[in-house]
Amino acid sequence: MTQPPPPSHRFDTAYADADLGEVSDEFTVGPSPDGHTLVRGHCPRCLGRTATEYRHGVPGTGAGAGTKGPPASDAALLAQERHFCECGHPHPQLPANAVFVGCGASWRVRALVTPAQSGNPTGTPNGTP
Amino acid sequence: MTAQSDRRWAELARELEFTQLDELRRQAEGWRTGLTGLTALLAVLVVLKGRDDLNGLPDTARLVASGLVALAFLLLVAGSVLAVRAAHGRLGDRTLLAGQALRRWTEEEVRRVVTSLRWASVCCVAGVVCAAGAIGVAWVETESPKDHLVRVSTTSGERCGEFLGSGRDGVSLRAEGGDAGEGAKAKRVTLPARTVISVTPVGSCGAAK
Secondary structure, eight states: OOOOOOOOOOTTOOOOOOEEEEEOOOEEEEEOTTSSEEEEEEOTTTOOEEEEEEOEEOOBSBSSTTOOSSOOOHHHHHHTSEEEOOOOOOOTTOOTTOSSOSSOOEEEESOEEOTTTTTOTTOOOOSOO | OOHHHHHHHHHHHHHHTTSHHHHHHHHHHHHHHHHHHHHTTHHHHHHSOGGGOGGGSOHHHHHHHHHHHHHHHHHHHHHHHHHHHHHHOOSSOOEEOSHHHHHHHHHHHHHHHHHHHHHHHHHHHHHHHHHHHHHHHHHHHSOOOOSSEEEEEETTEEEEEEEEEESSSEEEEEESOGGGOTTOOOEEEEEEGGGEEEEEEOSOOTTOO
């Protein structure tokens, strides 16, 4: 199967707190090499390859109390999240204290697919670094 | 939710990844303190000793007092556990550290903490009321111990009772039983002086009469 050509990372895109709304780009969710959950894809703004790892932890004064029914899967939870560009490139005007290193864009996804569903079982997105 | 708000939640979730150990240590310290405090509740049982010993109560009063003590203990334990859970959370559970998941968890946690605190206060107040009630029943229903008890040995046996005085006629006691038999109301008894061998102060009369 022919893979689409990798998008070109726009390194010169200036950092901006840009809300891109819901995007239809494909993002995959799967396990990271160290056992956490990894969401990968390409930033719709700078087109750089972005990957965000999500972990489980104790938020503060406990966790999970009061939730009703079986816990939702990580993929279902992450489909409701706002995702941020973490292409790792220090775009121009990147704030010194920025938590997410990238172009500053954020978006929601229509759905997350597994690497197998995306036709890329390795989970490695095509594209430029 | 605005994009700016979502960003703040996401940043907070990201920061939490780096404070997990400190957070768990704080939680452990809180629970340790709370569990240590629970052991102090044993004092509720220890208080009812000596003069307030429940064994010295009539049957009905003993049942009521015992029930109140047990209920007070359970309520105070429940109240303490609820307060500790409200202050330091529930141990063991983890959640996905992502912005919206953290926001939903926080909303749930706020509701849960408020509910826990409300029930904790109800349990603690009710527990104290029950404990006070048990102590009150014990004090009201326990008879004062008799003072000046003596055991008098005579040529015909022993008598025990409250010492009233002595003179030429002999030794006077207020003793139970006597000619009317065991369980009769205490009455004044005078033991002739010529029959008295010894008079010994005692703390209680026990089985000897």
